Amino acid sequence: MDAPFLIAAVLTLLSAIAAISLRNVVHCALCLTLTFLGLATLYLQLGAQFVGLTQIVVNVGAVAIVIVFAILLTRSSDNPGESRFNKGAIWAGLICAAVFATLVVAINTSYVSMKSGAPAPPLTVEKIGHELMGRYVLPLEAIALLLTAALIGAVIIAMKESNEKGGGQ
Amino acid sequence: MQQLDQIFVTLKAWALGHVPEPLQVPASIVMSIAPIMLVFPGIFALTTVAERKLLGRIQNRLGPNRVGPFGFLQWAADGLKTITKEDVVPRNADKVVHFLAPVVLLVSALLAYSVIPFGRNMYAIDIDAGILFFFAVGAGTELAVFMAGWSSRNKYALLGAMRAIAQMISYELPLLLAALAVVMATGSLNPNDMVAAQEGGRGWGAIVPNWFVFTPWGFVGCILFLIAAAAESNRSPFDLPEAESEIIAGYFVEYSGMKFATFFLAEYLGLFVISSMCVVLFLGGWHAPFPFFWCDWIPSWAWFLSKLACIVLLYIWMRGTLPRLRIDQLMNFAWKFMLPMALINLVVVAVWKYTRPWDYFGAELVRWLLCVGLLALPYLLLGRNLLSNRKWGPRTYRYAS
Amino acid sequence: MTLETWLVFSAALFCVGLCGALIRRNAIIVLLSIELMLNAANLNFIIFWRYGVNADAASGVMMVIFSIGIAAAEAAVGLALVIAVYRHFKTVNLDRIDSMKG
Numbered sequence: 001m002d003a004p005f006l007i008a009a010v011l012t013l014l015s016a017i018a019a020i021s022l023r024n025v026v027h028c029a030l031c032l033t034l035t036f037l038g039l040a041t042l043y044l045q046l047g048a049q050f051v052g053l054t055q056i057v058v059n060v061g062a063v064a065i066v067i068v069f070a071i072l073l074t075r076s077s078d079n080p081g082e083s084r085f086n087k088g089a090i091w092a093g094l095i096c097a098a099v100f101a102t103l104v105v106a107i108n109t110s111y112v113s114m115k116s117g118a119p120a121p122p123l124t125v126e127k128i129g130h131e132l133m134g135r136y137v138l139p140l141e142a143i144a145l146l147l148t149a150a151l152i153g154a155v156i157i158a159m160k161e162s163n164e165k166g167g168g169q
Numbered sequence: 170m171q172q173l174d175q176i177f178v179t180l181k182a183w184a185l186g187h188v189p190e191p192l193q194v195p196a197s198i199v200m201s202i203a204p205i206m207l208v209f210p211g212i213f214a215l216t217t218v219a220e221r222k223l224l225g226r227i228q229n230r231l232g233p234n235r236v237g238p239f240g241f242l243q244w245a246a247d248g249l250k251t252i253t254k255e256d257v258v259p260r261n262a263d264k265v266v267h268f269l270a271p272v273v274l275l276v277s278a279l280l281a282y283s284v285i286p287f288g289r290n291m292y293a294i295d296i297d298a299g300i301l302f303f304f305a306v307g308a309g310t311e312l313a314v315f316m317a318g319w320s321s322r323n324k325y326a327l328l329g330a331m332r333a334i335a336q337m338i339s340y341e342l343p344l345l346l347a348a349l350a351v352v353m354a355t356g357s358l359n360p361n362d363m364v365a366a367q368e369g370g371r372g373w374g375a376i377v378p379n380w381f382v383f384t385p386w387g388f389v390g391c392i393l394f395l396i397a398a399a400a401e402s403n404r405s406p407f408d409l410p411e412a413e414s415e416i417i418a419g420y421f422v423e424y425s426g427m428k429f430a431t432f433f434l435a436e437y438l439g440l441f442v443i444s445s446m447c448v449v450l451f452l453g454g455w456h457a458p459f460p461f462f463w464c465d466w467i468p469s470w471a472w473f474l475s476k477l478a479c480i481v482l483l484y485i486w487m488r489g490t491l492p493r494l495r496i497d498q499l500m501n502f503a504w505k506f507m508l509p510m511a512l513i514n515l516v517v518v519a520v521w522k523y524t525r526p527w528d529y530f531g532a533e534l535v536r537w538l539l540c541v542g543l544l545a546l547p548y549l550l551l552g553r554n555l556l557s558n559r560k561w562g563p564r565t566y567r568y569a570s
Numbered sequence: 571m572t573l574e575t576w577l578v579f580s581a582a583l584f585c586v587g588l589c590g591a592l593i594r595r596n597a598i599i600v601l602l603s604i605e606l607m608l609n610a611a612n613l614n615f616i617i618f619w620r621y622g623v624n625a626d627a628a629s630g631v632m633m634v635i636f637s638i639g640i641a642a643a644e645a646a647v648g649l650a651l652v653i654a655v656y657r658h659f660k661t662v663n664l665d666r667i668d669s670m671k672g
Contacts, residue, residue, distance in 0.1 A: 009579050016583055020590030020603055026319060030266065032602050033312060039609055046620045051612075051634050053301040058638050061308025061341075063605060063645045065334060068315055070649040071598055072331065074656040076663065085593050086665070092592035096585045103581035107574055123628055125298050125358050128635070131628045136636075143639050150643035154650035160657075 004045055012038030023084055025071050033064045050125055174468040177204065178290050201293045205282045213437045214244035220485045227489035254426035259322060262423060266320035270313050271424070271431035277309030278438040285445045286361050288455045288470030298358045300348055303446060304341075307401070310439060311337050317432070318420035329419025332496055333403060333410035339503040340400035340407075346511035347394040350386055350518045351450045360446075364454030375460045380453035385540040386517040389548075391451040393511055395480070398443040400499065402436055405488040409496055444480040445473075452476050506551050513547050576617045584610035597655070597662045601648045608641040 012035050019031035036059040043052030086092065132140050172179070181200050188196040218241055222232030234240035258267060284299035286292040296302050311334050318330020352358055355366045370378045381387030400407040411419040421432055448454060455473040457464035494502070517540050524536045587610060590603030612634045619630020652662060659667050 005575075013579070013582060013586070016586045016606055019606065020586060020594060020599065024263075025596060025598060027266075028599055028602060030316070032605070035606065036609065039613060042613065043616055046616050048616045048619065048631055048634070049296065050298050050301065051616060051631055051638075053298055053305045054635060054638060055609075055612075056305035057301065057308055058642050059605075059609070061305070061311065062338075063642050065311060065315070065338065066646055066649055067598065067602060067605075068319075069331070069334075070652055072319075072327070073653055074598065074662050076656070076661040082595075082663075084595060086595055089593045093589060096589040096592065099588060100581060100585040103585070104578055107577045107581065123631060125301075126356070127628060128631065131632055132635075136632050139632075139636055143636055147639065147643050150647050154646045157647070158650040158653045 005042070008038050008041045008045065012042065026068065029064060029067050029071060032067065033060055036060050036064065048123070050123070050128055173466075174289055174470075176468070177288070177470070202283075205293065206279065209282065209438055209441055210434065212441060213434055214248070215241075216437060216441075216481060216485075217247065218243045220488070223482070223485050224489045227486070248430070251426060251430035256426040256428060257423075259423050261322045263320040263322070266316050267423075268428075270317035270320060271428045271435065273316060274310055274313035274435040275431055275438070277306045277313060278435045278442060280306040280309075281439075281442040282445075284360055285442065285449060286364055286454060287445075287473050288468065291455075291470060292361065295359070295361060299360045300352060300358045303360075303442075304345060304348075307341070307439075310401075310435075313435075314420055317424070321420070321423035323423055326420050326422050329410045329422070333420060336403070336407060336410060336496070336499055336503075337401055339500055340397045340507070343393050343503065343507040343511045344397035344401060346508070346515060347390040347397065348446070348450055350390045350511075350514050351381060353515065353518045354381065354386075354522065360449045360454075364449055364456065367453040368456055370458075370460055378453055378456065378458045380451065380456075380458075382451045382453075384521065385537065385544055386514050386521055387451055389510065389514050389517075389544050391447065393507055393514065394447050394451065395483070397503075397507065398440075398447060399484060399487065400503070402440040402443060404440060404484060406491040406493050407499055409493060409499065440484065441477065441481070444477055444484070447480060448473060448476045452480075501555065506555055509551060510544075510547060513544065517543050573617065573621045576621070577614070580610050580613045580617060583613065595663050595665055597652045597664055597667070598649070600664070601645065601652065604648075605641060605645055608637065608644075612637050612641075 015031045015034040015038060019028045019035055022028045022031065036055060040052045040055045040060075043049075043055060181197075184200060185193060185197055218233065221243070222234075222240060225232030232240060233243045236242045236246045258264065281303050283293035284296055284302050314333045314337070315330050318326045318328075318333070321327075351363055355363050357363070367378070367380050369375060377383055382391045399405075403411050411421060421429060424432060453476075455469035457467065457469075457472050520543065521536070521540050524532075524539070527536065584607055587603045587606030590606065591600050594600055594603070615630045615634045615637070655667060656662050661667070
């Protein structure tokens with residue numbers, strides 16, 4: 001339990017709990033951003049440099065901003081006396097605790113050996129590039145298609161209908 | 170002149186020798202960071218005065234000329250004013266987020282300085298994926314802008330913040346793609362490798378430096394990068410989200426005193442770091458332009474700072490000369506012109522690298538013509554296409570009767 | 571620092587995300603919790619890449635790169651759907667969005 005892991009892990013976990021339980025939705029989104037940043041530092045501690053930096057660029061720089069924009073575009077005036085939790089929140093909490101307990105038991109009793117104290121496998125960005133263009137070229141093309149389809153789909157779904165006010169978004 | 174060039178590196182090594190063993194790492198970190206945090210705010214102070222004086226001269230008036238010799242102590246007067254101003258926070262504002270927004274912006278702007286090589290062997294850290302780190306912390310600025318606009322609980326601030334974020338996201342793509350052209354050409358994400366690839370010169374007696382800006386794709390890439398950088402730091406002519414005459418300073422509107430000064434500082438620091446990245450990517454970093462003997466007498470960090478000064482002067486010139494763009498004009502320009510040009514630039518880099526082994530007679534000329542043609546044709550076509558969509562008629566004048 | 575500690579942490583993060591998806595009424599917070607779950611799974615991949623049995627030096631990182639891309643695409647589409655639903659029901663409260671006939 002060394003200090004960098006402890007600090008980053010506590011920060012990430014606390015901001016994740018804050019992200020799901022705060023009343024103000026924008027505060028939740030900002031706590032999610034903090035969670036992403038904590039996760040990025042954890043990736044850097046694990047030696048996955050490229051993934052940690054990509055996490056910041058994509059998740060903080062894009063996903064968090066999209067969530068924030070969606071929050072701003074869907075400001076609804078619910079009566080503030082209403083609880084922010086569901087009716088079955090207690091049962092949901094118990095189920096999640098049970099899931100967590102199951103996972104912890106499974107982790108602690110499983111027979112997975114750790115490479116004792118080995119340094120991180122040297123993975124340069126050049127090697128990632130070679131892998132992307134070599135072994136993983138098919139997933140690369142597939143994800144390019146997926147992203148294009150997702151973008152076009154998202155724009156069409158969120159666009160104002162043209163018979164409402166006579167104009168697209 | 171090797172000593173003058175490496176004077177900061179040797180100073181740091183000498184000082185580290187005097188530090189006891191267990192404190193070596195923190196002391197090394199502090200000694201790498203402290204010069205950045207002292208020098209660049211100093212450059213910011215001088216730039217504010219220089220900008221006001223230069224803008225004044227462009228607009229046929231004198232700039233500030235009261236405080237100090239020719240007005241060059243104006244930054245001290247401005248600093249004292251902002252420090253002693255009252256810090257007004259609106260009652261309905263979200264206090265925590267309102268306080269954190271300038272902090273986040275400043276931290277993001279300062280973090281980006283750590284991967285830039287300011288001179289020979291003068292960089293704070295050497296990450297394998299340095300360019301990616303640079304753009305990752307640039308993403309923090311967008312978040313800070315949103316935090317500032319939203320926490321003020323002011324509709325104009327929110328509108329300004331949303332426009333600013335839309336502008337920053339739109340221009341981040343051409344910025345990344347222009348930098349990606351250089352990554353393709355050098356095959357590495359490390360800024361030090363990019364500087365090393367621009368060493369030396371070609372032509373008769375190596376008179377033309379090997380900088381990427383003197384290649385067709387580098388020239389276009391540099392222009393795209395500079396325009397996108399101006400838009401990323403909300404600098405005129407892209408300063409619609411924060412212009413005083415447009416939206417009463419947009420997302421800054423509820424900030425006063427030291428917080429406003431922090432925003433101002435962070436914006437200029439962001440401008441400097443993006444200009445430094447342009448120098449590293451396209452203008453040869455800390456290399457001297459010519460191989461003459463006297464160029465070696467000027468240290469590498471002096472070359473870097475003078476190139477940085479040229480780019481900052483270019484930005485001041487752009488601010489004083491060009492009119493502001495409207496938000497729809499900005500977005501059209503980013504998505505319909507700059508993004509296709511940046512993508513075509515990537516193709517041209519590939520063509521350039523592919524045709525490098527050609528060595529028949531006149532191959533160099535063919536290569537240049539091919540690449541310049543591949544860039545000029547889309548430029549003309551896109552420009553014509555964008556201009557033809559304008560719904561402009563002949564200008565009509567209406568006079569009061 | 572053992573493998574088990576890291577795995578327990580990532581399981582905790584996953585369960586926090588699961589809890590958020592089950593508890594909250596706001597559709598956007600549910601999407602946010604789903605993003606949290608995806609990120610916890612990514613962390614699991616990287617933990618096993620670093621500490622687990624290492625047959626291939628890059629497959630963990632490659633999985634996470636694709637997973638981050640897919641998570642971003644899914645967040646964009648999900649939020650577009652939430653905006654479209656909001657336009658119809660004028661609320662993002664999941665308890666109120668309970669009729670299929672539009």
